[in-house]
Amino acid sequence: MTLSHHVVSQSFLSRRRLLAGGLALTGAGALAACSSGTASRAASASAAGGALTIGLTYTPNIQFAPFYMAKKDGTYAANVTLHHHGAQDGLFDALQSGQEQLVIAGADEAVVATSNGSDLVIVGGCYQSYPACLIVPESSPIKAPADLKGKTVGTPGRKGETWYALQLAMSTASLTESDLTIQDIGYTQQAALVGGKVDAVVGYSNNDAIQIRQAGTPVRTIQVADRIPLVGVSLVTTRSLLDSRRQDLETVVKASIKGMTAFVKDPDAAVEATKDHMDDLKVDQTQAARAREVAVATGKLVSGDGSHPIGSVRVDDIASMIEFLTSHKLLGDKKTPKAAEVCVPLAQ
The missing domain is CATH 3.40.190.10 (Periplasmic binding protein-like II)
Structure with a gap:
């Protein structure tokens, strides 16, 4: 079953939530x-x-x-x-x-x-x-995209890289949207996962996964496919x-x-x-x-x-x-x- 909510446009960097406290750009004199x-x-x-x-x-x-x-x-x-x-x-x-x-x-x-x-x-x-991936609690039984069957997955919205990644994960596991519940959660991956509202979220390995860990919740990342065409x-x-x-x-x-x-x-x-x-x-x-x-x-x-x-x-x-x-x-x-x-x- 799919829950339809407001669509949030997202890009790999452009619509990504900043890490706690805000992390700025950097430079160095190496070159x-x-x-x-x-x-x-x-x-x-x-x-x-x-x-x-x-x-x-x-x-x-x-x-x-x-x-x-x-x-x-x-x-x-x-x-x-x-x-x-x-x-x-x-x-x-x-x-x-x-x-x-x-x-x-x-x-x-x-x-x-x-x-x-x-x-x-x-x-x-x-x-x-590719940065977009599945993020699950460390203790989760979800080990691969196929394990999403019957589970609830949180996504920022139905556009952008996290949405493309979820589509690839379902394709990899031969799943359709009727095989799982997709919940549009905006940029609240951490709260949704920690609060048990979803079993997995789609986020970024170099942002969301790190932010959730830094907040004290152990998580694992799962690639959405062995070979990612994105x-x-x-x-x-x-x-x-x-x-x-x-x-x-x-x-x-x-x-x-x-x-x-x-x-x-x-x-x-x-x-x-x-x-x-x-x-x-x-x-x-x-x-x-x-x-x-x-x-x-x-x-x-x-x-x-x-x-x-x-x-x-x-x-x-x-x-x-x-x-x-x-x-x-x-x-x-x-x-x-x-x-x-x-x-x-x-x-x-």
Whole structure:
């Protein structure tokens, strides 16, 4: 049985709840020496096309640290700016209105938006592993997606990455919505799980799972499939911007990858730089330690299993994702995205 409530739009970063106390973005100086030439070239390239704004799809959070690090280290040109979205901002609105030239968002959501009429292009990768997963109490008998049969699962809403992940979990286990109770719980995963209102929740391995543990409840994460065809956080632009500012975008994508690499290598430096953006971390060692834990977990998503370069994105993976989204009726009806059109890697 499925309980239908208000639908909450969600993205991997844009609509995710911040961790307790708020965790800001971070930066570090690891690339300063090696990136001076890159910064100089970026300055020349970007100056030719004007300012270039990168949209970060929520308020400051350590999960955005790779981009803060690239900015702090001078890897980005001086006229490259970072812009945080508010809770009510649309994921791609500022990009499509020309206020931003690049946005950090899920590739899956970019493809869905394209199917609904947007003209978006994925030009770089970020997460090599998908962040959305099932979260259950440590003592739960649920060990795999098949164990969801007859159980109640809480989800933030019926859009976005957690919804796609739940669809994949059910597909993996050959379950339909009639086999379980899906409860729309908004962003109250912790309260719903701890209070016993649901048997499992869909959330993020580098956010919700950590937050629940930090609040004192032992939990486990369960992958929604052995092979996940969904692609999470990536670098997204518009077709018109790609056509008019391809060189500028390529330079920024490559600089962002340097930031990702530094972030994975040095979470401590990430936390230190976070203090420039979140005053609480300067005086609260507990919050700083929690921020580091999120940085480490996020770094694992950025690096993946090591089989692909940091920052890469692959047209074949986007094709597999489109096939999954199509087969599960998750795409809009205005346009059928083609992988080679919606994914143009600029750093490969």
